[in-house]
Amino acid sequence: MTDDSATDAGWYGGLEPGDLEAAADAIESGTREQPADWPTLAVEADFASSPEEYYDRLHEATMATTRQAVREREGADDRQLVHTVRAMDDCERTANELAERLAEWAGSVDPEAGTGIEYARTIAAREDSQNPRLESLATRIRSLAEEADELREYIERQTPTIAPNLAGLAGPVLAARLISLAGGLESLAKKPSGTVQVLGAEDALFAHLRGHAPSPKHGIIYTHDAVRGTHPADRGSAARALAGKLSIAARIDHYSGELNPELEADLAERIETIQARHGTKTADGDTRGGDDE
Amino acid sequence: MARKRPTAILEVGTMSNLPSGVERHQFDGTERLATRGNPVYGEPTDGEWRAWDPHRSKLGAMCELGMETGLEGGETALYLGAASGTTVSHVADFAGPTYAVEFAPRPTRDLLSAAESRPRLFPLLADARKPETYAHVVEADVDVIIQDVATRGQARVALENRRFLADDGHLLLAVKARSEDVTSDPNAVFAEVRADLEDGYVVLDSRRLDDYHADHLGIVARPR
Numbered sequence: 001m002t003d004d005s006a007t008d009a010g011w012y013g014g015l016e017p018g019d020l021e022a023a024a025d026a027i028e029s030g031t032r033e034q035p036a037d038w039p040t041l042a043v044e045a046d047f048a049s050s051p052e053e054y055y056d057r058l059h060e061a062t063m064a065t066t067r068q069a070v071r072e073r074e075g076a077d078d079r080q081l082v083h084t085v086r087a088m089d090d091c092e093r094t095a096n097e098l099a100e101r102l103a104e105w106a107g108s109v110d111p112e113a114g115t116g117i118e119y120a121r122t123i124a125a126r127e128d129s130q131n132p133r134l135e136s137l138a139t140r141i142r143s144l145a146e147e148a149d150e151l152r153e154y155i156e157r158q159t160p161t162i163a164p165n166l167a168g169l170a171g172p173v174l175a176a177r178l179i180s181l182a183g184g185l186e187s188l189a190k191k192p193s194g195t196v197q198v199l200g201a202e203d204a205l206f207a208h209l210r211g212h213a214p215s216p217k218h219g220i221i222y223t224h225d226a227v228r229g230t231h232p233a234d235r236g237s238a239a240r241a242l243a244g245k246l247s248i249a250a251r252i253d254h255y256s257g258e259l260n261p262e263l264e265a266d267l268a269e270r271i272e273t274i275q276a277r278h279g280t281k282t283a284d285g286d287t288r289g290g291d292d293e
Numbered sequence: 294m295a296r297k298r299p300t301a302i303l304e305v306g307t308m309s310n311l312p313s314g315v316e317r318h319q320f321d322g323t324e325r326l327a328t329r330g331n332p333v334y335g336e337p338t339d340g341e342w343r344a345w346d347p348h349r350s351k352l353g354a355m356c357e358l359g360m361e362t363g364l365e366g367g368e369t370a371l372y373l374g375a376a377s378g379t380t381v382s383h384v385a386d387f388a389g390p391t392y393a394v395e396f397a398p399r400p401t402r403d404l405l406s407a408a409e410s411r412p413r414l415f416p417l418l419a420d421a422r423k424p425e426t427y428a429h430v431v432e433a434d435v436d437v438i439i440q441d442v443a444t445r446g447q448a449r450v451a452l453e454n455r456r457f458l459a460d461d462g463h464l465l466l467a468v469k470a471r472s473e474d475v476t477s478d479p480n481a482v483f484a485e486v487r488a489d490l491e492d493g494y495v496v497l498d499s500r501r502l503d504d505y506h507a508d509h510l511g512i513v514a515r516p517r
């Protein structure tokens with residue numbers, strides 16, 4: 001059954017047990033005509049001390065490899081997400097800046113002129129042309145806003161497959177922002193939860209480190225209802241609790257990808273306890289979501 | 294065709310048909326096939342046991358129909374066309390090391406979840422028509438190949454993967470007629486697939502699975 005050429009051995013040949021990256025590479029790209037008795041050969045090659053240990057390593061390796069391969073084949077990896085979030089933000093920011101410019105310009109000819117992206121949409125939809133330059137600019141603003149919406153929809157679809165636990169806790173857009181701020185899911189997974197808590201508040205953090213300001217209690221996670229919906233006196237605790245769960249979620253998403261529904265329930269319970277101290281900021285104290293800016 | 298005493302199948306001690314690890318259990322007053330493991334597709338459970346739905350699994354239908362699969366429990370298995378893991382999760386519940394090959398990324402995501410709680414289920418994103426891309430991972434001499442790829446060239450897939458099967462092993466094959474040819478009569482398609490299989494296998498038993506899966510044929514074969 002075996003062909004004994006040493007060059008094309010089993011997937012484990014030359015691997016350090018536990019080096020999942022190298023294992024993924026070997027499993028993904030290796031080829032061989034005939035199978036062989038890998039469990040026995042792997043034990044003989046000292047890759048594992050017993051067939052049982054070999055199978056444990058094989059499970060770990062095939063899970064990691066296949067997970068990575070699925071992500072790549074779906075074109076849905078975290079790097080794509082990082083670019084999408086940044087592109088969405090750029091489109092939104094640019095659309096808003098141009099909408100301001102448009103409002104200023106339009107206000108110079110029409111005292112009744114409105115403001116914002118909505119106003120740009122109205123001008124762009126104008127049937128009777130009054131000012132072609134103005135309308136052309138409005139059309140571009142509308143397209144940029146539409147592009148931002150499409151990028152957001154893409155994020156809402158993709159984030160749950162890339163980071164199911166994080167998306168479940170934070171909502172897809174905030175989850176994607178955290179991944180983007182950290183520079184990827186892996187680096188987010190490796191950050192201590194104290195860092196996750198202030199991601200996006202770098203300016204305030206540096207001001208604090210230079211001794212100009214109090215230490216920031218929260219960064220972008222402020223937009224989550226668990227923080228925003230909590231009485232200001234307790235927001236620090238809420239942010240700490242939320243960041244802790246988000247860190248766990250990011251780690252599970254990076255290392256296993258398995259959805260753990262208990263996380264959401266745990267967070268809800270923690271936040272409820274915290275909010276019970278001074279009551280909630282908002283009426284309902286819902287701890288889910290947090291997807292707006 | 295269903296033989297009472299299949300001479301070709303080795304060591305079928307009892308005639309109970311069901312491999313050990315597969316039992317009939319009561320779910321809501323009906324007796325159903327069941328295996329022990331974490332639920333995967335919303336199937337009903339009874340303690341550690343979870344129902345194995347023959348309507349959603351061709352192998353389940355083959356067992357339900359009493360086909361002599363040669364399965365005893367604990368065998369090393371290669372499963373081709375694992376999809377989201379509905380059937381292969383049951384296989385992993387009663388078999389030993391189980392290699393699951395699937396080439397579509399989408400269902401493989403769910404297959405990964407099913408494999409999470411099954412330490413002897415090994416998911417592989419690969420094309421079953423290219424065994425050379427996983428022969429460095431899947432071991433030689435597996436006891437059983439289970440195939441449900443529902444794609445054109447089902448006999449060829451079985452023949453290509455014969456290299457993994459032990460000489461005394463079994464092929465359990467579900468053939469979907471419409472995957473080969475939507476227009477032909479299913480019986481003509483089945484005859485052709487069987488004839489093609491003969492290049493590498495001896496067919497021991499075959500049965501239409503229509504009670505559970507329209508225009509599907511279940512085949513039990515051993516390597517030639």
Ligand SMILES: C[S@@+](CC[C@H](N)C(=O)[O-])C[C@H]1O[C@@H](n2cnc3c(N)ncnc32)[C@H](O)[C@@H]1O
Pocket residue numbers: 349350351373374375376377378379380381394395396397400419420421422441442443444
């Ligand atoms: C009918 S479904 C299998 C259902 C599954 N056996 C079950 O009962 O849980 C057929 C699967 O075979 C997969 N498939 C088709 N051609 C394949 C190939 N060449 N290699 C691997 N998988 C293939 C399809 O992607 C699909 O998921």
